[in-house]
Amino acid sequence: MFATKGTKKGGGLLADERLKTFLVVVRCGSLTQAAKELYISQPAVTLQIHKLESEYNTALFYRRERGVELTPAGKMLYDYAQRIDRLYEEAAEELGALTGEMRGALRIGATLTIGEYVLPPIIGTFKSEHPHVDILLEVDNTRRIVEQVASGDFDCGLVEGPFDNGLIMAEKLADDELVIVCSPRHQLAGMAKIKPDDLLQEQFILREPGSGTRQVFEDALQQAGIDLSRLQVLMQLGSTQAIKALVTERVGVSVLSRWTVMEDTKQGTLCTVDVPGIDLHRSFRFIFRKDTRISLITRHFISICRKATACMG
Known part of the structure; x- marks a missing residue:
């Protein structure tokens, strides 16, 4: 995984610390791992989750031996929390566009070949042009990246393998x-x-x-x-x-x-x-959820990727 300074997994620009913590726990599947990601103690994570459960008067997670799992109520809150998080980011993007200074977060999932050999110089270029955008890059195989884009974990994915998922649309980036x-x-x-x-x-x-x-x-x-x-x-x-x-x-x-x-x-x-x-x-391809707005930050990233791969290829 590559993450630029200041990036938090899940949570993005979300102001409500409870929802931010909730999103990270869902992503990690563990209170202990979420605490490590957020650089806080596990009791602090547990307290934030208890506050949410008290507010909504329902359990949000099943506690298992090897982690946690969302309850039906937790799944519902997760959907809303993701949407709220994205709205915060969209607001930051649009306000940044007014001032000429792009701010926000960009979550990218990439397969091994692309994530380790193609993206590093591209991310360097992007960060030099947009220093106030936090970037999270996670590298995994095609199957996992497609699953995570479909579940809304990433703003976009980059894959090189075939896949079949009705929630996903794809755009060619480069030949391989x-x-x-x-x-x-x-x-x-x-x-x-x-x-x-x-x-x-x-x-x-x-x-x-x-x-x-x-x-x-x-x-x-x-x-x-x-x-x-x-x-x-x-x-x-x-x-x-x-x-x-x-x-x-x-x-x-x-x-x-x-x-x-x-x-x-x-x-x-x-x-x-x-x-x-x-x-x-084969082709390297961008993938997105069909029903998700492609953010201004993501569009800038796509543009830089196209320019870079045209030169690299």
């Missing part, structure tokens, strides 16, 4: 291509190109199920007529850096975004292998 990567000392490194069936002879280190990279690769293999059950998967990891390190050591081969291996191929620590007959092209 997956590549087969191996160590320069691997036997594939000396081959200009290989056949799709040749991949079945290799041991793969892949991203975890739910990853957009994993899904695009498997879909491409199936379209090429390759039985996925014959693919030798040695390991499944949620870290691109770990995968690259293992591939460099000849533990196996992998498939990764070309964006993630640009420097490695320039330095000669990794090699890419061409596989005609398998279409590994």
